[in-house]
Amino acid sequence: xxxxxxxxxxxxxxxxxxxxxxxxxxxxxxKDSSGLxxxxxxxxxxxxxxxxxxxxxxxxxxxxxWLGLRGVRxxxxxxxxxxxxxxxxxxxxxxxxxxxxxxREAAAxxxx
Numbered sequence: 001x002x003x004x005x006x007x008x009x010x011x012x013x014x015x016x017x018x019x020x021x022x023x024x025x026x027x028x029x030x031k032d033s034s035g036l037x038x039x040x041x042x043x044x045x046x047x048x049x050x051x052x053x054x055x056x057x058x059x060x061x062x063x064x065x066w067l068g069l070r071g072v073r074x075x076x077x078x079x080x081x082x083x084x085x086x087x088x089x090x091x092x093x094x095x096x097x098x099x100x101x102x103x104r105e106a107a108a109x110x111x112x
Contacts, residue, residue, distance in 0.1 A: 008070075008074075012065055013068070015062060015069075
């Protein structure tokens with residue numbers, strides 16, 4: 001599977017955003033003093049449901065961010081490899097022209 005550079009960066013940013021948002025949410029949930037999350041010091045159903053949602057979303061965000069990071073890294077490796085391949089092709093074409101003939105002409109003549 002191939003991800004575009006733009007999609008890879010979006011997924012990576014989404015993963016980072018998920019870390020920020022869900023860690024902040026759980027921290028605020030833990031410190032809740034409104035009585036929704038804790039009743040007489042004991043966690044309520046509200047607490048457990050929202051903690052489960054936060055952990056699930058955090059794990060999904062981490063996975064999505066990891067996929068984005070892999071896409072960004074693969075794009076950088078492919079970008080470097082294609083630039084090196086292009087430089088090698090240019091060098092080979094120059095060497096063929098220096099040897100007294102155009103590489104394209106030689107290839108065309110060989111096919112006749």
